[in-house]
Amino acid sequence: QKVRKLDGGPGSAPASAGAWGQTPVQAPGVNNVVTNFPPPAKDAKKPKPPPGFKPPVPPAADAKPATPLPDFTPAFSVKADAPAPATPPGWGEKQAQAASPAPAAPAVDTSKLGSDYKVEEGTLPRIATGREVLLQGFNWESHKFDWYKLVGERAGEIADVGFTQIWLPPCTDSLAPEGYLPRDLSSLNSKYGDEAGLRSLIATLREKNVLPVLDAVLNHRCATHQGAGNKWNKWEGCGFMDWGEWAITNTQPDFQGQGGGPTGDEFHGAPNIDHRNDKVQESLCKWMNWMMNDVGFGGVRFDFSKGYGGEFAGQYTRACMPEFAVGEYWDTLNYGQGLEYDQDAHRQRIVDWIDQTGGIATAFDFTTKGILQEACGKHEFWRLVDKKGRAPGVIGLWPGRAVTFIDNHDTGSTQSHWPFPSNKVGMGYAYILTHPGTPTVFWDHYFDWGDDLKNQIKSLLKARDDAGIHSRSKLEIVAATDSLYAAHVGDRLAVKLGGDWSPSGGGWEAVASGDGWCVWTKQ
Numbered sequence: 001q002k003v004r005k006l007d008g009g010p011g012s013a014p015a016s017a018g019a020w021g022q023t024p025v026q027a028p029g030v031n032n033v034v035t036n037f038p039p040p041a042k043d044a045k046k047p048k049p050p051p052g053f054k055p056p057v058p059p060a061a062d063a064k065p066a067t068p069l070p071d072f073t074p075a076f077s078v079k080a081d082a083p084a085p086a087t088p089p090g091w092g093e094k095q096a097q098a099a100s101p102a103p104a105a106p107a108v109d110t111s112k113l114g115s116d117y118k119v120e121e122g123t124l125p126r127i128a129t130g131r132e133v134l135l136q137g138f139n140w141e142s143h144k145f146d147w148y149k150l151v152g153e154r155a156g157e158i159a160d161v162g163f164t165q166i167w168l169p170p171c172t173d174s175l176a177p178e179g180y181l182p183r184d185l186s187s188l189n190s191k192y193g194d195e196a197g198l199r200s201l202i203a204t205l206r207e208k209n210v211l212p213v214l215d216a217v218l219n220h221r222c223a224t225h226q227g228a229g230n231k232w233n234k235w236e237g238c239g240f241m242d243w244g245e246w247a248i249t250n251t252q253p254d255f256q257g258q259g260g261g262p263t264g265d266e267f268h269g270a271p272n273i274d275h276r277n278d279k280v281q282e283s284l285c286k287w288m289n290w291m292m293n294d295v296g297f298g299g300v301r302f303d304f305s306k307g308y309g310g311e312f313a314g315q316y317t318r319a320c321m322p323e324f325a326v327g328e329y330w331d332t333l334n335y336g337q338g339l340e341y342d343q344d345a346h347r348q349r350i351v352d353w354i355d356q357t358g359g360i361a362t363a364f365d366f367t368t369k370g371i372l373q374e375a376c377g378k379h380e381f382w383r384l385v386d387k388k389g390r391a392p393g394v395i396g397l398w399p400g401r402a403v404t405f406i407d408n409h410d411t412g413s414t415q416s417h418w419p420f421p422s423n424k425v426g427m428g429y430a431y432i433l434t435h436p437g438t439p440t441v442f443w444d445h446y447f448d449w450g451d452d453l454k455n456q457i458k459s460l461l462k463a464r465d466d467a468g469i470h471s472r473s474k475l476e477i478v479a480a481t482d483s484l485y486a487a488h489v490g491d492r493l494a495v496k497l498g499g500d501w502s503p504s505g506g507g508w509e510a511v512a513s514g515d516g517w518c519v520w521t522k523q
Contacts, residue, residue: 123400126165126211126299126323127362130400130471133433133461134213134326134440135163138192140413142169142443143177148193148201154447155204162461163441165211165324167301171198175222178409179215180303181270183222185287186238188295202296211323213299214291218284218316219307220270229256233271240283249274263309275312285319292320299324302361306331310356317360325361326403329353330410333370341383343367347394354401365402365437368393369411369420372431377421381485381498384431385477391435399436400472406432407442425449426456426514427497433460434495434519435487438471452514459512460519466511467493467521494520 126132135158137151147169151158158166170179173187188195202212221243227234233245233255248257248271259274266272273280291297302313305327317325329350334340347367354363371392375383383392390396395404406428411418420428425445432439446457469490479486484499494503497517502508512519 124317124321124323124325124360127325127400130438132164132211132324132438132471133162133464134403134438135166135446136405136408136440136442137166138169138409139442139444139448140178140409140415143179143191146193146197148197152201152204155201155208155210158205159208159210161446161458162465163210165213165299166205167213167299167440168201168215168297170215170217170303172217175270180217181220181222182217183224184235184238185221185241199295206296206298211298212296213301213324213326214297214322215301215303216288216291216316217303218273218275219264219304220267220272222270223255228258231256233257240286243280243283247274247277247280248272262307263312264305264307267304267307272307275308281312281315284316288316288320292322298322300326302327305329305353305363310353310361311358314357314360317357325357327353327357327361327363329363330366333367339370339374339383342387343371343392344386346370347392347397350394351397351401354398359401362401362403362438363394364408364440365394365404368395368402368404368432368437369406370418372428373406373420373424375485376424376427376431376497379483379498382480382482384485384497385480389477391475391477393437395435395437395475399475402437402471403440404432404435404437405440405442406445408440412442413444423515426453427517429457429460430495430497430512430514430517430519431485433457433464434469434489434493436469436471436473436475436489439464456512456514463493463511463519463521469493492522494522 137158138147151166151168169190169192170182171188171190171192172179172182173184174190175181175183177191179190179192188198192198193201205212221235223232223234224238225234225236226232228245231245231254233248235241235243235247245256245258247259248255249259249262249266250257251262251266252268252272255271257271257274259280260276262272263275275281275284288300292300299322300317302325305313306329310327313325313327331346331349333346334343347365350363350365350367354361368391371383375381386392386396391399393404394402406420406425407413409415412420429439429441429445433441441457446454467490473490476488477486478488479496479501481499484496484501486494486496486501488494488503494508495517496502502518503520503522507522508520509523510518511521
């Protein structure tokens with residue numbers, strides 16, 4: 001895979017080696033990350049719709065990705081009553097003593113999924129349903145609190161409002177308190193809480209039928225000891241996760257790695273792992289099985305997915321078959337004097353990563369985030385349709401594998417690398433919570449930004465559920481101009497952003513609204 005250097009413009013993933021033309025800084029996960037991303041030039045001309053733009057033609061109900069998908073058959077399926085395997089050999093006495101079987105995952109009831117529902121063959125159970133809504137269950141400051149206890153106390157509300165899965169923060173020992181510089185992967189004692197607290201939280205979430213999602217930071221790993229050349233390149237006391245310099249890629253002189261070359265972009269803040277190494281693969285497959293089938297996680301989020309080939313994320317997913325898998329493939333959008341209209345190349349790179357996993361994982365739709373916040377913030381709603389009449393993000397190519405979001409712990413929170421316009425967040429949710437794809441709600445927006453936004457999110461979640469919207473619902477875009485975006489989703493929901501518009505015909509009821517947006521459902 002070709003390593004692609006980020007240009008540092010708005011929408012770029014955080015980098016660590018002076019990619020912004022400034023003094024080199026530490027990588028994400030360390031407190032002194034550069035956050036002052038350069039905005040477009042003040043005299044930049046407003047981008048215009050492409051020449052000859054015409055009202056869009058409604059897309060097919062399930063648009064295909066631009067690249068052919070490989071045939072894929074899961075290695076095995078997960079049964080709801082499957083017993084948890086024994087603690088993996090070599091894990092260590094403390095893990096064996098602490099181990100307890102994970103609660104069984106509830107069976108998926110496909111009888112209530114609607115007449116337009118079709119199972120995507122060869123997929124993970126939760127991905128196949130398409131009815132999920134993800135809550136990111138932390139922010140950049142959560143490590144400062146007894147976080148597992150706090151989330152557990154809110155598990156009932158999380159379930160009742162309609163969140164089906166929750167992405168928890170990195171749960172292993174880490175050099176950085178936020179968890180993104182992992183060290184001893186055998187230790188589940190982190191700044192968010194200890195192993196007992198984690199297991200208790202997972203049990204509580206399972207009881208509420210909320211799927212806990214693991215944040216798997218597998219691209220890089222900080223060493224526990226100094227090894228060859230007196231460099232920090234050795235791991236001891238970690239059971240079968242004891243590694244040496246042979247597990248580190250050979251492109252980082254500071255760590256004297258003796259492994260193979262990288263299979264993705266380099267992360268400069270810690271030793272990058274050689275995922276081609278057989279022992280690394282075996283260790284991580286065992287670790288993933290332990291996290292899913294013993295600790296009790298049911299899904300996985302792959303951090304910094306650009307750092308190693310998607311085929312490895314696919315391998316680790318197939319090794320434990322979670323109910324949900326998503327990758328963070330954060331790539332630079334296309335900029336000229338401003339954000340370009342055509343972001344096909346950007347979303348195609350995300351689709352290509354999903355292809356590399358064998359189609360078994362989803363990916364966060366950074367394309368939709370970038371386009372949507374530009375459209376809402378500047379009232380350039382013409383951006384919300386591509387040249388073929390489809391949604392312009394990954395949801396326009398492969399909605400069943402697109403996970404949409406407004407902000408996360410990197411783009412928003414106290415880092416604010418690339419935040420959605422704060423006065424348009426409600427409008428952003430009006431889009432992603434009514435559209436195809438699997439939507440994500442950020443913890444801060446639901447729990448910390450006040451009752452008005454919380455109630456808007458609640459009403460949008462209810463509208464999505466009542467109208468039977470799923471990740472592959474039919475999308476018909478009926479207006480996309482400077483001042484107005486309007487669309488029908490499925491057969492029973494309509495949404496508008498911007499100017500005056502309402503769905504024609506009878507039977508429509510306005511069920512959610514906010515500043516500059518409204519949603520209707522039909523009984």
